[in-house]
Amino acid sequence: DAEITQSPRHKITETGRQVTLACHQTWNHNNMFWYRQDLGHGLRLIHYSYGVQDTNKGEVSDGYSVSRSNTEDLPLTLESAASSQTSVYFCASSESTSSKIQYFGAGTRLSVL
Amino acid sequence: DQQVKQNSPSLSVQEGRISILNCDYTNSMFDYFLWYKKYPAEGPTFLISISSIKDKNEDGRFTVFLNKSAKHLSLHIVPSQPGDSAVYFCAATIGGSEKLVFGKGTKLTVNP
Numbered sequence: 234d235a236e237i238t239q240s241p242r243h244k245i246t247e248t249g250r251q252v253t254l255a256c257h258q259t260w261n262h263n264n265m266f267w268y269r270q271d272l273g274h275g276l277r278l279i280h281y282s283y284g285v286q287d288t289n290k291g292e293v294s295d296g297y298s299v300s301r302s303n304t305e306d307l308p309l310t311l312e313s314a315a316s317s318q319t320s321v322y323f324c325a326s327s328e329s330t331s332s333k334i335q336y337f338g339a340g341t342r343l344s345v346l
Numbered sequence: 347d348q349q350v351k352q353n354s355p356s357l358s359v360q361e362g363r364i365s366i367l368n369c370d371y372t373n374s375m376f377d378y379f380l381w382y383k384k385y386p387a388e389g390p391t392f393l394i395s396i397s398s399i400k401d402k403n404e405d406g407r408f409t410v411f412l413n414k415s416a417k418h419l420s421l422h423i424v425p426s427q428p429g430d431s432a433v434y435f436c437a438a439t440i441g442g443s444e445k446l447v448f449g450k451g452t453k454l455t456v457n458p
Contacts, residue, residue, distance in 0.1 A: 264444045275352075275435060275450035276390070283444065291445075323389055333378050333439050335446060337389030 235260045239324050239338035246345055252311040254341050256324030264327045265307040266335060267291075267299060269320040276323065282307055283329075314345045349373045350438050352449035360457055365423040367452050369436030372417065376438040380446065381410060381421050384433045393434070394421070426456045 237258040278291030325335040382390035
């Protein structure tokens with residue numbers, strides 16, 4: 234079955250370190266998204282991509298970057314981790330159809346100490 | 347500026363009764379709305395959606411109502427079951443965009 238997987242599921246890091254969260258989907262979807270979920274804020278869009286070599290900034294992109302070198306993967310990099318980036322991160326993917334349905338991974342819980 | 351608002355952080359109902367979750371939006375350009383359900387330690391899963399050309403969409407126990415003039419939608423769950431206990435997110439999008447704008451979520455607890 235097609236799926237979307239995130240790794241690691243849990244990560245603890247120190248401030249200032251570079252961290253990369255992986256997202257891999259086997260749906261062959263063109264569109265991929267990264268969100269963060271924080272108490273009191275719901276899901277906020279960090280970056281998104283509509284295809285290979287395409288990346289776009291979302292609502293809360295400062296301190297994050299993404300790259301899209303193939304259809305299946307959209308890794309999220311925290312260039313210099315900050316305590317404010319402690320959060321749960323979700324990756325999602327979708328087809329470009331009228332349904333607009335995004336399919337989410339199980340999430341990565343990141344703690345920056 | 348929050349474009350999609352879920353003003354009730356939590357809701358508690360008895361098993362078998364109706365659960366009504368509400369969502370308001372401010373952007374009149376939104377033309378497609380989705381509800382997601384999220385269990386702890388899992389990713390959100392799609393539940394039901396509605397296009398702005400409709401005012402109701404039904405799928406089993408779940409019905410979404412859209413009132414465009416009031417910029418309001420609601421999710422009805424009848425009858426509610428303990429397994430429905432989760433956080434429910436309302437999301438909206440504009441035609442031509444693949445991005446979703448999410449509300450903050452409402453935590454539903456269904457008591458046996």
